Amino acid sequence: MTLHSHFEDLIFSGKSLSSKEQSSLIEHLDGCLECTALYRSWQSIHRQIDAAQMKYPSPNFREKWGFDLENRKMLARTMQARKMLLFSFTGTALSLLIAFVFTLVLTTPADLIIGLVKSLNNLVLLINLLRTFSLTIFQIIPPIIPLYYMLVFTSTFCMLTVLWIYSLWQISAQGVYSK
Numbered sequence: 001m002t003l004h005s006h007f008e009d010l011i012f013s014g015k016s017l018s019s020k021e022q023s024s025l026i027e028h029l030d031g032c033l034e035c036t037a038l039y040r041s042w043q044s045i046h047r048q049i050d051a052a053q054m055k056y057p058s059p060n061f062r063e064k065w066g067f068d069l070e071n072r073k074m075l076a077r078t079m080q081a082r083k084m085l086l087f088s089f090t091g092t093a094l095s096l097l098i099a100f101v102f103t104l105v106l107t108t109p110a111d112l113i114i115g116l117v118k119s120l121n122n123l124v125l126l127i128n129l130l131r132t133f134s135l136t137i138f139q140i141i142p143p144i145i146p147l148y149y150m151l152v153f154t155s156t157f158c159m160l161t162v163l164w165i166y167s168l169w170q171i172s173a174q175g176v177y178s179k
């Protein structure tokens with residue numbers, strides 16, 4: 001470490017110098033033109049920094065930037081949801097098309113008609129079974145459960161159903177926000 005580097009460290013240090021260090025620096029500056037020029041330049045830089053006015057963003061910068069950020073996030077979520085729906089619908093349509101083509105290729109029209117009749121027959125049987133089951137339940141329940149409790153249970157169930165549907169709508173329309 002040279003003699004100049006010690007005094008350069010004193011000039012550039014941000015801390016206040018002790019009286020011994022300050023007197024030795026002043027004594028060195030009286031005899032060294034290099035360090036004197038460096039010291040004056042450094043003092044000039046400090047004066048310019050202190051004189052400079054601080055630039056602040058415009059008053060509505062934060063609100064505008066935050067609003068813009070929120071809009072961009074919402075747009076990104078919307079685009080992601082649209083891409084996912086498009087992908088899902090395209091995949092479903094393609095799967096149905098492939099299934100339809102394989103069905104046409106691998107079966108005869110008579111087999112298709114027989115399958116359709118069997119499916120309709122099973123649907124009618126299921127509807128009749130559900131009708132019979134519900135009639136049996138409604139014939140058994142009234143003697144067991146008083147009408148008041150049945151009304152409270154039914155209305156609570158209906159309110160929960162409406163609340164659930166509203167929640168699903170709100171989540172699908174607005175998304176989920178975490179803070």
